[in-house]
Amino acid sequence: MEKVEVLIVGAGLAGLTAAIWCKRLGLHAVVVEREREIGGQLQHIKNEIWDYPPYVYENGLALLSALKENEQVGRLDCRLGETLLSIDDNKRRIHTDKRTYEAEYVILCTGVRPNSLPALHRSNMVLAPWFSTTSQGEVLREKNVLIIGGGDRAMESGYNLAAYARHIFIAVRRNRLRARPEWVRRLSACENVTIMLNTELARTSEHEPKGVFLRTAGAPSERFLAVDWILPRIGVRGNSEAVPFLKTYGQQFVEVDSFQVTSTDWIYAVGDLTNGAAYASLALAAGQAMKAVKHISLRKKEGETNVHL
Ligand SMILES: Cc1cc2nc3c(=O)[nH]c(=O)nc-3n(C[C@H](O)[C@H](O)[C@H](O)COP(=O)(O)OP(=O)(O)OC[C@H]3O[C@@H](n4cnc5c(N)ncnc54)[C@H](O)[C@@H]3O)c2cc1C
Secondary structure (H helix, E strand, O other): EEEEEEEEEEHHHHHHHHHHHHOOOOOOOOEOOOOOOHHHHOOOOOOEOOOOOOEEEHHHHHHHHHHHHHHHHHOEEEEEEOOOOEEEEOOOOOEEEOOEEEEEEEEEEOEEEOOOOOOOOOOEEEEEOOOOOOOHHHHHOEEEEEEEEEOOHHHHHHHHHHHOOOOOEEEEOOOOOOHHHHHHHHHHHHEEEEEEOEEEEEEEEOOOEEEEEEEEEEOOOEEOOOOOEEEEEEOOEEOOHHHHHHOOEEOOOOOOHHHHHHHOOOOOOOOOHHHHHHHHHHHHHHHHHHHHHHHHHHHHHHOOOOOOO
16 A cells, blocks of 8 residues: 555646646655556647647647656656556545555546447457548548548548548438538538438448448438448547546546536546546646646645635
8 A cells, every 4th residue: 555645647748737736836646647658648649739838849749758858747756557447435545457545635637538339349440549630641542431420520530531532421320410510611612521411330341342331310221331441530538437436427527626626525637537528628638737736735735624715
């Protein structure tokens, strides 16, 4: 059993910022991260990042490498390859796959993961969840691509890939699009894009003829569509499975109050885990991390009962 003042789970931008703020405010923090590298989604951002002031970064790895140059980051106690499994709410014990911690406070910064479709679990036609339609579109030149989803990301992906692919098909389960009208307008100007409403993926055909079988509401049978690649854009869900006792909303995103406190008062949550897709951003993750740590620091100073902020 290891005692820590603040246990931070996840070493994406939210977790790293929380750890830096713990250093600044004199709190002893340990960060556990299930991957072998820090950075979280920064590892996967291929687009230019120009909305996290003051610099413009070529991509997520460029931002991460700048972060690693900060000598405070080098001094953080980051334990890589260690996964949070569960939390015992009554005993304040946190179980990972490596050890058990007793913590005064926990800050959950575990981010999100893309939703997946059971019909695609064994398919070789699926593009990776972090496939970048801005910087990797070239590999789909002259290919037929099926995008699944009716939100902004699906439409934006369709628009970006229309410049490369032979044809883009977009399958939308509902009878309408959730995406902003601006994306729909842009897409309707692309001649090589077909949007199919009320349409679901039934199964894939991995060998010749390669493609998918689609089920459309009201149609008597499934129909075959020849495609080379499939890009699911069906949203994300919070990585909150280790804390089933916390209140959540939407797709397992953790509910917090205005100081980032969850429904359990010694557990905080920051970053994408609590913001969901609509508000996912580096700036918000970093700001929330600061607020959570500051709140912990003030609570400790003021004896837990009389927090004035
Ligand atoms: C393609 C793409 C482009 C983007 N572009 C921009 C942009 O231009 N500007 C912008 O502001 N935002 C952008 N974003 C959003 C931004 O990257 C996220 O909002 C931000 O990185 C979220 O940080 P986070 O720390 O909350 O989560 P993450 O970065 O997801 O970090 C979560 C960490 O927790 C770890 N973890 C999860 N579960 C466990 C567990 N059980 N135990 C231990 N560790 C665990 C994960 O391995 C991960 O390292 C983009 C995102 C993507 C995917």
